[in-house]
Amino acid sequence: MDLLRALGRRAWTEAEYLRWCAAAGLVGPRSAGAVPAAAGALFRYGSLVAALSFSAQRCGGRAALIDESGALSYTEVDDRSTRLANEWRKRGLRAGETVALLVRNHRGLFDALFAAAKCGTRILLLNPDFTGPRLSEVAVRERVDLLVYDQEFESALGTLSPRRGAYRAWTESPQLRSLETLIAAGSSEPLPVPAELARVVLPDGSIAAGAQAWSLQPVGALLSRVPLRAREVTECPVPLFHSLGFAMALLSVGLGSTLVIRRRFEPRRVLESMARNRATALIVAPVMLSRLTDLDPLSFAERDLSALRVALVGGSRLGGELCRRTAHRLGPVLYHVYGSTAAGCVAVATPADLAAEPRCAGRPLAGTVVRIADESGAALPVGETGRILAGNTVPAGADRLVPTGDLGRFDAAGRLFVAGRAGGPTGSGNTVVSEDSRR
Template sequence: MPVDIALIHPERLALIDDLGTTVTFAELLDRATRLGRAMHAAGVPAGGHVGTLTENRAEFFELYLASMLSGIWLVPINGLLAPSEVTYVARDADLAMIFAEDELASLAPDDITTICFGEPYETMITEGDPTPFALDAPAGSRFSYTSGTTGHPKGVKRSIPAALDEMLAVQRSAGHDVAMTGEGIHLVTGPAYHAAVGGFAFFDLCNGATLRIMRKFDAARTLELIEQEQVRRTHLVPTMMVRMLRLNESARLRDLSSLDIVLHGAAPIAPAVKRQMIDWLGPILVEYWGTSEAGVFTRVDSADWLAHPGTVGRPVPGFEVFAVDDTGATLPPGEVGRLFCHTPNKPEPFAYWNAPEKTASSYLRPGVFTLGDMGHVDDEGWIFLADRATNMIITGGVNVYPAEVEQALLEHPAVLDAAVFGIPDEEWGEKVKAAVEFATGETVADTELIDFARERLGRHKVPRSIDVHESLPRQPNGKLYLSSLRDPYWEGHDRKI
């Protein structure tokens, strides 16, 4: 854990960012301790809430550790949210203060204390008490808000151990569950405010890794940094992988042999894309299935994925996964239903903030919950996702899972990105609609793509029509703003499904 590393290897680098900041483990522990004490002195109690509005930088991880040490809950706010959404999150979470970049500080509500990085932040640290926090004191954690692709973002808190030493130990063990074991350099490519990106990086940090923090993702620069800084581990989303694969030969001609692990999840990946990545990098991809609400449920390495293409793995320690039908009865192997996870030692592993009814609706019984994913478990215990229940298209009474159609379209070499959704149809109820983004310099007729899909999918799954977009509306974490594509087709209709 950072406390031990700071004592044993005080000069080891903990954080390096694109702004030129470098922080050793000794400095990280001292700065995080002072910052935690300063938040208490400013009136934020243990159990209180503070927010961040920032792009990737070293200070984010200082705040992450400071909050954990001081028993405070940290709410990372997506700087891409509209001002009204930022205000909603700040009010809903009852934030006592917000730490922000100068460029994003204007998004914070005027009546909440806002500390900008730079002189105000550094003064707060300098004036903070350096007295270490007791390891049996209450721990803090991350308090996440969902991406808010529909409606208001929703806050969620995970259950955490009562004491700080137990909480730090959980970070280390969770890191080992997903191969974030602390050796060498971990490259942070995506937005750290995202629960997976920031969380996995923090796990690796707690196990001793140096975090090399990219300000923003760039495919060519990612490869350059891996080669130059001998990166051992990183996290990528499928959109990033596609962009890396589409780089020209000279940009891809890098020595990437230092990489041990490429962790990926957060969005579905086309099997063809994953095979290309494994062919390029070797069998170092580790896929997971999880959510902001409850963490990681499954994992699968490259060898097992190649033997079971499309799987998201088997459960990690502490979880069981099974599919149920509409009555709540457990389904036999191979049948698609709503996936539930069981954590035997945690009756309520997460709860939505100020939303007891939503929390209750997620649980089948104590310790058994769903986040709405559909899929099946095969007879060997491998788990396969179909789609989110809320994304499912019902056409002529038959269920179509968009992710399957998207993956078929992504196999076409001209398609860089794809989204599939249902639109109203008088005869069929809904019909399958696709939206695609072409790779640079590529274009094909929609009839060609439809024929391409027809060769790979059942007739009812094939898109009836395809829209072409210059770029699809994705968040930096890879998730799609589906409503902006889908909703215009449902205007004037009294239903949305």
């Protein structure tokens, strides 16, 4: 009987996620023809390649990304990663080995990410601050077999020499060991099915993709609160090695939207790009949003930002003053994501939530259970502060909640407030954006 209830709850929850995905244009009649290829890619190569295959099939000529070198279509991203994967396989790379990426936001990251996924490797995203002795330490500990790096980090590699090679991604002088050279030489023939599915590991050690049971939860839950839509334009200055940036980049790929990225955050360039590309969504950390809205009012008045519907913020808590300044500069478009490494995305504060209570973390996502508990795990009443426990009904079940590491409370309207770290200094359970991303 318990099993039947669990299966029924799973079916109902997945149906709700499907409904939100359909409302966003992710699934529907226009996508039906792409489903078989995406399903095949899902079982052969995993969720990363399936997302790319899905969008390459239904909107192949649309720009998948725009960086400082220009635009690449979904068809081009798919083809480039296949060619690179074939070249890596010729050089000995095999499923289960580790590919490390020490790169900033640009096309090389996508080339390497999807190529490594097509090879079935373990993909390790490195923080660009991991240089010098620390980089060598991480490479040895994680048993890195192949390294992709930007030219600016070459001096920090030292004697590091992975057995499958080290290849330049962003470089001012293409050479034999650059990604572009390998892509130009590579075959576009489909790759053999790898013995393992790819996994993506973030700098904090958490698994970003490839470890969970199949579910629409990661996408459907967020879309239940944030009105992102298919085939739009997302401006994403957040570093893609960061959990927020990585998650939103993959969501953009799945939606068939255009992701606009650049190697370094410069507020005025971001504002200009938003207007030029008619961005409908902006993904930022609070420190970035603060620097952006600090620009003079004339900068906003001179640019048409009317397409913007979502400014999604995560990484640390917002202050009331920043919420008000954002509303004044950009309009009622601010959405704040709260979550943790262990629990994933837990709650989202909408513009209405932030207008009523700028300090709140929002309301739990669809299919997410949040409990305020005492030290014994017993639930506390509304208004009382305790440990924040959270979990998704899929796949773990609502009875398996994990601590986010924060203290918090609910108000009478059902909004979550974060009071500080559990047993530590005040702060959010989110991963704090690195200093590197602020430059």
